[in-house]
Amino acid sequence: MIQHDGLELSWLGYATLRVANADTVVYLDPGRYGVLDDIETPLGDGDIVCVTHNHHYDTDGIRRVADADATLVLFEGINTHRISRDIERPADLPYEIREVDMESDIAIDDVILRTTAAYNEPDGPHVRPNGEPYHPKGLGCGFHVTLEGTSVYWPGDTDVLDGHEHLDVDVFCPPIGGSFTMNRHEAADLAEALDPELVIPIHYDTFDAIEADAEAFASDLEARGISVHLDE
Numbered sequence: 001m002i003q004h005d006g007l008e009l010s011w012l013g014y015a016t017l018r019v020a021n022a023d024t025v026v027y028l029d030p031g032r033y034g035v036l037d038d039i040e041t042p043l044g045d046g047d048i049v050c051v052t053h054n055h056h057y058d059t060d061g062i063r064r065v066a067d068a069d070a071t072l073v074l075f076e077g078i079n080t081h082r083i084s085r086d087i088e089r090p091a092d093l094p095y096e097i098r099e100v101d102m103e104s105d106i107a108i109d110d111v112i113l114r115t116t117a118a119y120n121e122p123d124g125p126h127v128r129p130n131g132e133p134y135h136p137k138g139l140g141c142g143f144h145v146t147l148e149g150t151s152v153y154w155p156g157d158t159d160v161l162d163g164h165e166h167l168d169v170d171v172f173c174p175p176i177g178g179s180f181t182m183n184r185h186e187a188a189d190l191a192e193a194l195d196p197e198l199v200i201p202i203h204y205d206t207f208d209a210i211e212a213d214a215e216a217f218a219s220d221l222e223a224r225g226i227s228v229h230l231d232e
Contacts, residue, residue, distance in 0.1 A: 002200060002229050004198050005197070006021055006148060006150065007147060007148075007150055011173070011232075012030070012035055013036070013206060014032050014033050014035045014203060015028070015029035015154075015203045016029055016032075016035055016061070016202075017202060018046075019145060019147065021147050021148055023110070024048070024111055026046065026047065026050065026147070027046040027049045027050065027066075028050050029050070029052055029056035029154070030046075030049060030051075030064065031062065031065075032055075032058045035061075036064050036065070043064055044064070045065070047067055047111075048071050048073060048108055048113075049065060049070055049072050050074075050143050051074050052140045052142065052143065052156040053075055053135070053139050053157065054077070054078055054079060054083050054139065056140075057074075057078050057083060057087060058085075059088040059093060060087075068094070070095050071098055071108050072090065072093060072096065073106075073108070073143075074097060075099070075100060075101070076100065077139055078090070100141060101141070102138075103117075111145065112145070113145055114144040114146075115141040115144070116155060116161075116163070117141065117142070117161060117163075118135065118139075118140045118155060118156030119135050119137040119139060119140070119158055119161070120133035120158070120180070120181075124159050126179065126180055126181065135157045135158065140158075141156055142158060143156070150171065151171070152170065153167060154202070155182075156175075157181050157203070158175075158181060158182065159181070159186070160182050160189070164190055164194075165190065165193035169194045170197045170198070171197065171199075172194055172196040172198070173201070174191065174202070174203075175201075175202060175210075176203065176214065177205070177210025177211065180209070180210065181210075183212070184201070184212050184220070185220075187217070188217060191221055191226055192221075195226070197227065198228070198229060199227065199228045201218075201228070214230050215230070218230055
């Protein structure tokens with residue numbers, strides 16, 4: 001767990017991020033690949049649970065982290081008919097559902113949630129052998145979460161996109177695994193442009209295709225004068 005400006009931040013594995021202050025707990029993309037299986041501490045404290053896209057929609061993970069009165073914030077493009085895993089439909093979950101698109105700006109109690117586009121460029125390096133992006137435009141989003149004036153940004157499964165560099169971000173949590181998202185070099189350049197107070201990399205080392213040298217990423221940013229914390 002990382003303490004920063006009144007927030008507690010924890011990377012729980014893969015894309016799962018927990019952000020909390022004294023009053024509210026937010027989870028981003030909980031679950032997949034068994035990342036919650038070995039956590040002994042009871043979870044179930046999530047007031048808000050956000051899911052960026054189909055690949056991170058895991059209803060076992062959602063149920064594991066969500067409070068009984070939680071609000072589930074889902075990207076509107078999540079389509080359970082296109083998910084081959086054993087999951088439940090959002091309508092069958094016992095939570096209030098809020099849908100967002102790539103340009104949403106909503107408030108849930110004292111938490112401000114803004115979304116950004118998240119996709120792989122068709123002419124970029126993160127495409128399938130047939131040239132189709134792993135994450136085509138319209139598949140998902142990123143979440144910019146503000147609690148008590150401190151903003152935390154998880155851009156989702158995405159390349160670095162035009163406009164990312166103009167965001168006002170206090171804590172930046174980029175994917176650094178490459179293959180399906182920006183790699184550590186691209187994430188470091190974006191972090192330098194954003195100039196956040198703190199960087200916490202996530203979405204790496206869960207499986208071979210997203211292995212990354214997190215220590216090298218941290219050293220790169222520290223050489224640029226940017227504070228980094230590896231929550232491993």
